[in-house]
Amino acid sequence: MTLDIITDPLLQGTQHGFFTRAGGASSGIFSGLNCGYGSSDQRDIVAINRSRVAQKLAVDPNDLVGVHQVHSAVAVAMTGPVTPAPQADGLVTATKGIALAVLTADCQPVLFADTQAGVIGAAHAGWKGALNGVLEATIQQMETLGAHRNTIAAVIGPSISQTNYEVGPEFRATFVSAQTSFERFFRKGRGDRFHFDLPAFGLEMLRQSGLERIGWTGHCTYSDPMRFYSYRRSVHEKQADYGRLISAIRL
Numbered sequence: 001m002t003l004d005i006i007t008d009p010l011l012q013g014t015q016h017g018f019f020t021r022a023g024g025a026s027s028g029i030f031s032g033l034n035c036g037y038g039s040s041d042q043r044d045i046v047a048i049n050r051s052r053v054a055q056k057l058a059v060d061p062n063d064l065v066g067v068h069q070v071h072s073a074v075a076v077a078m079t080g081p082v083t084p085a086p087q088a089d090g091l092v093t094a095t096k097g098i099a100l101a102v103l104t105a106d107c108q109p110v111l112f113a114d115t116q117a118g119v120i121g122a123a124h125a126g127w128k129g130a131l132n133g134v135l136e137a138t139i140q141q142m143e144t145l146g147a148h149r150n151t152i153a154a155v156i157g158p159s160i161s162q163t164n165y166e167v168g169p170e171f172r173a174t175f176v177s178a179q180t181s182f183e184r185f186f187r188k189g190r191g192d193r194f195h196f197d198l199p200a201f202g203l204e205m206l207r208q209s210g211l212e213r214i215g216w217t218g219h220c221t222y223s224d225p226m227r228f229y230s231y232r233r234s235v236h237e238k239q240a241d242y243g244r245l246i247s248a249i250r251l
Contacts (some may be wrong), residue, residue, distance in 0.1 A: 003033065003056055004227065009228065010153040010215050013115035015057050015099075016249035018157035018217060020227040024049045025099070029239050034229070036103050036244025050246070054099065057250050059089045063098045064248065067091050071128045075121070075137040089129045090138035092121040094145040099250035105231040106160040107219050109201045109247035112138060114147035120249050125156075125202055127171075131178060135205045153213040154206050158228050161220035162187060162197035165232075218241060 004022035007123045024033030025048045026063025030041045037240040048059070054061040064168065065081050080098055091100050092112070100122040102109050112121035123129070123138045135154075142152060167186075172194050175182040185201045186194040199216045206214045221228040234242035 003052060005056065006157065006217050006218060006219065008155040008215060010112050010155050010213055011111060011249065014113045014120060014249050014251060015054065016111055016113070016247075017053075018109060018111075018159075018219075018247045019053055019228055019245060021243060021245065021246075022227065025032065025116050026243065029234070029241060031124075032229075033246070034243035035101075035246035037103075037161070038103075038179065039244060040241045041243070048158045053101075053246055053248060057099045057248055059097065059099045059250060064101050065091065065098050066101045066103065067094075069103065070122045071124075071126050073129055073132040073134045073137050075123065075134060075141040077141050089125070089134045090123040090141065092119060092138060092145060093142040094119045095251075096251045099248045101224065101246050101248040103227045103244040103246055104157070104159070104221075105242050108159040108198060109157040109245070110135060110138070110154055110202065110206075111247060111249045112142060112152055112154045112159065113249065114142060114152045116151045117147045118251060119147040120251055121172070122247065122249055125205075127198060127201075130198070130202050130205055131175065133205075134207045135202065139209050149210040150212070152211055154211055155214070156199050156202050156216040158217060158219035158221050158245065159199050159202070160222045160230065160232060161199065162195045164220060164222035165196045165198055166193050167196050168193060196230045226240070
């Protein structure tokens, strides 16, 4: 099956993609392009899936570079694969021939590019990382390599949408206590529940960092099981595990 890859014109000048679950070798609950070694899927099958992504980006599978994601606000500069992978949620490079990759299953994958400076970045931005500053940290790391905020483009890929992201009052209070204006990202739900707009919040964090060329692909991971893995959907369906989507970019 052919890989299904979402791209964005804001990232023109790079090879990039928000890969869906189509075209992979995994089966069962992981059916498709599961690229997460952290899942309970067979490691050799995950390796096959990742090699298909690498081939599409014209890099060696070993040069599909990632980090050990921990929902942090840490971003690191990379010149190639590192073992063990650093604990971080943002990564940047000015090195040609490697692709930066992040894994998600409802959280925001964010790809960055300053093609004038020859610097790219990628970030895994769940609610915690986005709130604590992983997007700003990624931009700062890009600047250390010569990028400029007025020429950086950033695109948020498939993420859980507000309609499907129900949270409790304590969750909302965490955001409102950080900045009262963040209240606007919550819509009242049933009882004491709220619905949080993660992509809109991510876009706001990018704006607050001074970026102007920003976007979201508009895809909801929860609502489209044929194309996307979703952690929250797997919980609601009482599945034992879930697949991980990969998003990657290279110069």
